[in-house]
Amino acid sequence: MEHLAEKVDQCSLFRDISRAELAAMLHCLQPVVRKYHKDELLTVEGEPLSALGIVVAGNAAVTKESVAGSRLIMTLLERPMMFGEMAAFSDTPIWPATVVAQSDCEVLFIQAQSIVGQCQKHCAYHQQLIYNMLSIVTNRALVLNRKVEFLLLKSVREKVVVYLLEQYRQTGKEMFVLPLDRNEMADFLNVTRPALSREMGRMRDEGLIDYHRASIKILDVEGMRRALEGE
Amino acid sequence: MEHLAEKVDQCSLFRDISRAELAAMLHCLQPVVRKYHKDELLTVEGEPLSALGIVVAGNAAVTKESVAGSRLIMTLLERPMMFGEMAAFSDTPIWPATVVAQSDCEVLFIQAQSIVGQCQKHCAYHQQLIYNMLSIVTNRALVLNRKVEFLLLKSVREKVVVYLLEQYRQTGKEMFVLPLDRNEMADFLNVTRPALSREMGRMRDEGLIDYHRASIKILDVEGMRRALEGE
């Protein structure tokens, strides 16, 4: 199990668990290692799921049939990334996506049951494992939640205001440097770059903000909030 | 603890745990019960969080400052609803929202640690508790994920097509009854009702679907898929 422990100990599921403990734990978890050739399917969307996977060698892609037939790559998985952790514990334990090997690869599967199941040998770190699992899943939920909040904002103005006020709150200064360039920011806000520039230009004209490239200065917090008030 | 067990055993956190076991478990979990008067704050957005709450009497409201000052009610909590379960296990254990008592009410707080922490008395159902916690959290993440997928679709056409094909796939029949009325459907797809009707009208004109009120008939699956292909 030593060599396996080495390959997965960077996985967030095993955070704060020492290499030695991890090796011991892998006995309890009874992982199954499977090898796949390039283009082989590791999981098929819609099939029942009982284990989560961790890539230990090579890489794979999470793909989604875009409701239409065409297969679209959602995420690239490489060591030591995990997949299936969402659906594994849900009420509908069904693979939500198809995972296909991008190269020859090797995947370790762990039964969902053995994560929560009390390990017979009372591994001291089993608690930590469960805690990690909960962290991973709640963090993802929080990220998605934030994403939904932004997507529900209707106008570009609102998106920009919320984003800038969020930065303002985080830094505590009315002058700060944006962590994203315009393309990334537009992408994050789910608008096009020209639309973003246009709106920021208007906001500058209205005296709400001032900026040059990535450096932003908040001039009129009240005015910005008013843009949200009127919905 | 008997009376407490009675009040929370409908909570999804305790699903598949018998009333008797639950009462025993509550000893291990060391819950703290606090009473609040109407309008009192149970939690304040931004403050550190270490426990999750379950409403056992009265009701409370999850509120969010809309970035602007105004407080907006997000969810109404009544017995035996739970709150804080997302943030409790996340990397940033901070209350993401303010919870305020809507009436005089009573809340049971359970330390996040005692959920994952192995109970010293080896409660047989502790595993089930952990499993339930994971279910709750993963289910929420999956719901959010579906929401994001719909929100990322740009045109009304795409949203309608994805929604209808999803129903089609689920029922397996090309003729079925929509579970939502037009208002709810428009709401779910995040478009206005007239826009939805307009688009469905066009799709009928084009021979993709036929419908009358809630009963829908899928006529041209290929044609519908084509609407997604061109992005």
Added chain:
DNA sequence: ACGAGTCGGTAACCATGGTTACCAAAAAGC
């Protein structure tokens, strides 16, 4: 069966923002 209320379709109007294209400024390469 009749009137009130609800639900869904439709149309005209118009604001918002995506598209495309072009240019200037900054940054990177040589």
Added chain:
DNA sequence: GCTTTTTGGTAACCATGGTTACCGACTCGT
């Protein structure tokens, strides 16, 4: 230093879809 590339601002054009309003068709209560 200069050229090349990347990044960001701007403008014109136009499609999409939100808004408002209205009307007909169902539903429900009496």
